[in-house]
Structure formats: C-alpha cells, structure tokens
Amino acid sequence: MGADANRPLAGVKVVESSLLGPGLVTTFLADLGADVIKVEPPAGDYVRQMTWPIIEGNSLLHLHTHRGKRSICLDLKTEDGLEIYRDLVRQADVVVEAMRPGSLAKLGLGFEDLLAVNPRIVFCTLSGYGATGPYRDMPSHGIAYDTWAGLIEPVVDDEGFTRIPVLPNVGINVGPMVAALGILAAVISARETGEGTSLEVAQSDAAAYMDWYRIETYKAYERPADVVTGNAADDYERREPGLAGMWEGVRYQIYEASDGHVLFMASEQAFWRNFCEGVGRMDMFERWPGSKYADHARHNTEMQAELKAIFATRTCAEWLDFSNEANTPIAPVNTPKTAPDDPQFAHRLPFYGIDDVGAEQLPLPVYIQGQLPPTPTMAPGIGEQTDEVLAELGVSAERIAELRAAGSVGPQG
Numbered sequence: 414m415g416a417d418a419n420r421p422l423a424g425v426k427v428v429e430s431s432l433l434g435p436g437l438v439t440t441f442l443a444d445l446g447a448d449v450i451k452v453e454p455p456a457g458d459y460v461r462q463m464t465w466p467i468i469e470g471n472s473l474l475h476l477h478t479h480r481g482k483r484s485i486c487l488d489l490k491t492e493d494g495l496e497i498y499r500d501l502v503r504q505a506d507v508v509v510e511a512m513r514p515g516s517l518a519k520l521g522l523g524f525e526d527l528l529a530v531n532p533r534i535v536f537c538t539l540s541g542y543g544a545t546g547p548y549r550d551m552p553s554h555g556i557a558y559d560t561w562a563g564l565i566e567p568v569v570d571d572e573g574f575t576r577i578p579v580l581p582n583v584g585i586n587v588g589p590m591v592a593a594l595g596i597l598a599a600v601i602s603a604r605e606t607g608e609g610t611s612l613e614v615a616q617s618d619a620a621a622y623m624d625w626y627r628i629e630t631y632k633a634y635e636r637p638a639d640v641v642t643g644n645a646a647d648d649y650e651r652r653e654p655g656l657a658g659m660w661e662g663v664r665y666q667i668y669e670a671s672d673g674h675v676l677f678m679a680s681e682q683a684f685w686r687n688f689c690e691g692v693g694r695m696d697m698f699e700r701w702p703g704s705k706y707a708d709h710a711r712h713n714t715e716m717q718a719e720l721k722a723i724f725a726t727r728t729c730a731e732w733l734d735f736s737n738e739a740n741t742p743i744a745p746v747n748t749p750k751t752a753p754d755d756p757q758f759a760h761r762l763p764f765y766g767i768d769d770v771g772a773e774q775l776p777l778p779v780y781i782q783g784q785l786p787p788t789p790t791m792a793p794g795i796g797e798q799t800d801e802v803l804a805e806l807g808v809s810a811e812r813i814a815e816l817r818a819a820g821s822v823g824p825q826g
Contacts, residue, residue, distance in 0.1 A: 418781060418782050418784075419781040419782060419784045419785070419786050419787065420445060420446025420786065420787065421445055421446060421781065422442055422445040422446040422447040423446035423447075424446075424448075425442065425446070425447040425448070425506050425507070425600065426447070426448045426450075426504055426505040426506050426507070427439050427442055427443075427447050427448065427449045427450065427505060427506065427507040427508075427509060428450055428452060428498070428501045428502055428505045428507070428508045428509070429449055429450065429451045429452065429482070429508075429509045429511065430451075430452050430508070430509065430510050430511070430512065430516070430517060431451065431458065431509065431510075431511035431512060432458055432459075432460070432511070432512045433458070433459075433460045433463060433474075433554060434460070434474060434478060434554070434555075434585045434589075435511035435512065435539045435540070435585070435588065435589060435616065436451070436458075436460065436478045436479060436511050436589075437477075437478050437585070437586065437589035437590075438509055438511055438537070438539050438588075438589035438590075438592040438593050438596070439451075439482065439509055439511075439593075440477070440478055440479070440480065440481070440482075440589070441589065441590065441593040441777060442507075442593060442596065442597075443480070443481035443482050443789060444480075444481055444776070444777035444786045444789060445777065445779070445786055446786070447507075448483070449481065449482040449483065450482070450483050450484075450485055450501060450798075450802055451479060451482050451483065451484045451485070451793070452485055452487055452489075452498060452501070453484055453485070453486050453487070453795055453796060453823070454486070454487075454488065454489070454823075455486060455488055455820070455823045456795075457486070457795035457796070457823075458475075458795075460472065460474055460475045460478065460479075461475040461795075463475075468771060468772050469771070471771065471792070473772055475792055476770060476771040476772050476774070476791075476792045477770075477772070477774050477792075478792070479792035479793065480765075480770050480774065480789040480790065480791065480792045481789030481790055482790075482792065482793060483793055483797070483798035483801070483802060484793035484794065484795060484796055484797050484798055484799070485497075485501075485796055485798060485799045485802045485803070485822070486795055486796025486799050486822055486823025486824065487821065487822055487823070488820055488821050488822070488823070489520050489522070491819070491820065491821045493816055493819065493821035493822075494821045494822070495520065495521065495522065497803070497806070497808075497816075497821070497822070498522060499522075499527070499530050500806050501802075501806070502522075502527050502530050502531050502534060503530055503531050504806075505531065505534065506533070506534070506535060506600055506603070507534070507535045507536075507537065507596055507599075507600060508527060508534060508535070508536045508537070509537050509538075509539065509592075509596070510536070510537070510538045510539070511538075511539045511540075511589075512540065513540055513541075513550065514538045514540045514543070514544035514549065514613060515544070523536075524536040524609075524611040528609050531609065532607065532608065532609055533603045533604070533607055533608065533609045534603075534609040535596060535599040535600050535603055535609055535610060535611075535612070536609065536610070536611040536612070537592055537595065537596050537599070537611070537612050537613070537614070538611070538612075538613040538614070539588060539589060539592045539613070539614050539615075539616070540613070540614075540615055540616070541553040541554065541557065541558060541615065541616055541617060542558075542561075542615050542616075542617050543613060543614075543615030543617065543618060544613045544615075548561075548617075554585075555582070555585065556577065556582055556584070556585075557584075557617075558583070558584025558585065558588070558615075558616040558617040558619070558620040559580070559582065559583050559584050559620050561584075561617050561620070561621075562583070562584065562617060562620035562621040562623075562624060563621075563624065563627075563628075564580070564583055564620060564623075564624055565577065565578060565580060566578065583619075583620045583623055583624075584616040584617055584619055584620030585616055587616075587619040587620060587622075587623045588614055588615065588616030588617075588618075588619035588620070589616075590619075591614050591619045591622070592612075592614040595612045595614060596612070599612055624655075626654065626655055627654040627655040627657075630654035630655070631654055634651060634654075638651070644707050645704065645707075646703070646704040646706065646707045646708040646709070647709075647711060652711075659709070661709075661711040661712055662680075662709035662710070662711060663709060663710035663711065663712075663713045663714075663716050663717045663720065664677065664678075664679045664680055664685055664703070664708060664709050664710040664716075665677065665678050665679070665680045665709040666709075666717070666720075667746055668720060668721060668724035668725075669721070669724060669725060670724055670725065670727060670728055670729045670731075670732055671725055671726065671727060671728050672728045672729055673728075673729045673746065674729070674746040675724065675729055675732045675733070675743050675744065675745065675746055676743065676744040676745075676746055677720065677724070677742075677743055678742040678743070678744065679741050679742065680706070680707055680708055680709055681705070681706055681707075681708075682702065682703055682704065682705045682706070682708065684740070684741045684742060685698060685702075685703060685708075685741075686698050686702075687739045687740050687741040688739060688741040690739070691735060691738065691739030691741065692723055692735075694719075694723070697716065697719060701713065701716055729745060729746075733745065761778070762775055762776060762778060763776070763785075764776075765788050765789070766788075769788050769789075769790075769791065770788070770789060770790075770791055770792070771791050771792065795823060795824070796822070796823040796824055796825060797825070799813075799822055799823060799824075799825050800813055800825050803816075803822070
C-alpha cells in the first residue's frame with residue numbers, strides 16, 4: 414500500500430473561513446489528507462474559548478475541529494490581506510465559508526469574485542439556516558437546528574423549570590458531514606469539467622434530513638388509513654413514527670441483565686426461535702411463534718415478564734456470548750462514558766493521543782485498505798503557520814515582515 418493510500422485527499426487544497434463548530438466540515442477533509450488552511454482574523458476564532466472542557470487553555474471543540482489544519486492570520490479589511498486570500502484561492506480546489514452566508518461576498522470574496530480568480534474553484538457555504546428563507550440571517554448556533562427540526566423535546570425539572578434534555582448534537586455534526594460529501598462531489602465535477610461551482614448547506618436542513626424516517630412517516634400518515642397502514646405483524650395498525658413506536662415492543666426491547674442492560678432484537682421469527690431454543694424455553698416459541706418478519710410482540714406483557722426474568726439471570730458479557738453462539742441479535746447498551754471500554758469500541762476506534770492532538774480524540778471511522786487515516790497534527794494556534802503559508806505563495810521574509818508591521822497579517826505562533 415502506498416504512503417498516501419489512506420490519505421486519499423492528499424493534493425486537495427482547501428481554504429477555510431469559519432467561526433465555531435461549522436469548521437468541522439473541513440476536519441473530515443483534513444483527516445483524509447487534504448491540506449486545509451484556516452484563515453483567521455487578527456484576534457483569531459473564539460472557538461478556542463467556547464464550550465467545555467478547556468484543556469490547557471484551548472477548548473476541546475477547537476482541538477478536535479481544527480486538528481490536521483494550518484492557520485494563517487489575515488486582516489481582510491486591508492487590501493494586502495484580501496490579495497493574499499485571493500492568492501490562496503488561486504492555488505486551491507475548495508473555499509469553505511462556514512459562517513453566515515454572504516460574509517465573504519461582503520468582502521469582495523464571494524463565489525463570483527473568486528471564480529474570476531480560479532475558474533475551477535468549489536465554493537461551499539455552511540450556515541445555520543441556509544442562504545435562503547425567512548431564517549437566513551437569524552443569529553443561532555449549537556442545538557438551535559435540532560430544536561428547529563423537532564429532534565429535542567423539552568423536559569421539566571422537579572421545580573417546574575424547562576430544561577434541555579440529554580441528547581447528542583445532530584445539526585452541528587451532520588451538517589458539516591453533508592457539506593463535506595457535497596464538496597467531494599463538486600471537486601470531482603470541477604476536475605472533470607474544468608468548471609467551478611457553488612453549493613450551500615444548512616445545519617438545520619441536515620438535522621431534519623437525519624430524521625427523515627419520522628418526518629416522512631408523519632407525512633405518509635396524512636394519507637387515508639386504508640392506503641397507508643402499519644406492518645402486517647401489527648395487524649396493520651399504525652404505530653408512532655420511529656423509536657416512539659418501539660415503546661410497546663417486547664421482542665425488540667431493552668432488558669436488564671444482572672450487571673447492566675442489553676438490547677434484544679429477535680423481531681425475525683428465526684431469531685426468536687434461536688433464542689428460545691438457546692435458553693431452553695421452546696415452550697415460549699410454541700406458545701407465541703409470531704410472524705416471520707418485523708414482529709415485536711407488542712403489548713404482550715406476559716411474554717415481557719418471562720423475558721425480564723430470563724435476562725436477569727446472566728451478565729451482559731454472557732448475553733453477548735450467547736448472541737454469537739445462538740445466532741440471535743443482542744447488543745450492548747453503553748453510555749458515552751462507558752462505550753470506550755467496550756472491546757469492539759477499543760478495537761475499531763483507538764483514540765488519538767494527548768501528545769499528538771492535545772486531547773484523546775476519536776479518529777475518522779473510515780478504514781481504507783484496512784487502516785484508519787494517519788494521526789493528524791495538533792490544532793494550530795492563531796496564525797501559527799502564517800509565515801510558512803506565505804512562503805509557499807512566494808512571499809519573501811522581508812515582505813512578510815512588512816505585512817506584519819502594517820497589520821495585514823497576524824503574529825506567527
């Protein structure tokens with residue numbers, strides 16, 4: 414395998430203008446080998462101080478989001494700063510505007526402006542609510558896109574205060590991933606046609622798209638009940654969309670083992686038979702054989718009581734061994750804190766080390782020829798590679814000093 418075999422984007426150059434978490438869009442590209450240059454204002458991106466934890470002065474959000482990238486500090490309010498930005502674009506494949514849409518256009522660095530500089534440039538805007546619509550200019554970040562998409566249901570505490578529930582962030586993670594996918598498609602097109610293109614992605618759209626199954630089910634249920642029904646195993650009765658419809662499940666349900674919880678998934682009749690045979694309870698299969706597919710034995714509380722007692726007799730590890738032996742699907746039920754201790758997690762997702770990236774971080778979970786992408790470099794300080802990047806553009810050390818004295822470029826390191 415060649416040296417760059419698990420760096421398939423080696424040679425792709427990206428100029429990133431971002432604020433806060435949306436910069437994750439280019440992290441995926443950097444992890445796969447792209448040369449990502451983050452352009453920062455003189456004061457830098459305040460992502461370094463956002464959220465928690467703060468690790469030796471830098472937020473984990475910064476350490477993860479900007480790993481593997483280089484940083485150049487430019488004052489884009491100066492003509493020299495703007496010209497350097499254009500020089501970067503001349504050599505780039507992609508420009509990413511991960512902030513409010515139109516921010517770069519206000520500086521004369523919009524898609525049409527940069528297309529004149531580089532006819533093959535791919536220009537991607539990633540924003541909160543997108544470049545169109547009534548929410549286009551609404552200030553927002555974080556979980557706003559998840560509440561908008563209906564992913565978060567408020568909870569009320571014991572004192573009557575409304576609280577944000579414990580859930581993973583979706584829009585701010587899936588939005589950058591969708592944008593990265595679009596960028597790669599656009600780069601392929603630009604290389605084949607010689608023509609650049611613009612694309613834009615909203616984190617809110619991505620949050621909604623991630624939940625397509627529930628949203629589309631609700632739309633389907635607007636049609637007549639004799640046209641859109643439930644599953645045959647449920648006597649065609651409609652269930653609530655998504656996981657809400659799993660609440661009443663029995664053969665597809667979480668059960669308490671002797672030392673934790675496991676997820677039981679014997680909705681197929683063959684798996685159900687294997688389970689009953691494996692635990693020596695074929696009487697349950699004979700009494701409740703169920704349907705061939707998608708049978709969760711809804712509302713069968715008698716069966717549920719039997720299963721509750723059975724699962725309490727073994728440890729989680731013993732049930733996972735049983736799953737393999739009996740060929741019936743049973744899965745661990747972990748938490749974000751305990752998941753890294755799971756042997757499958759440890760095998761597939763070895764953390765990058767503190768010395769390498771400043772904090773224990775997960776790798777991009779893409780195995781290429783059996784290998785994960787190489788360990789990225791540490792997230793940069795503000796303008797840490799300014800002189801290096803300018804030198805690659807052919808700017809002399811004397812000229813760099815002049816630009817710095819004039820305030821057009823920021824401090825090195």
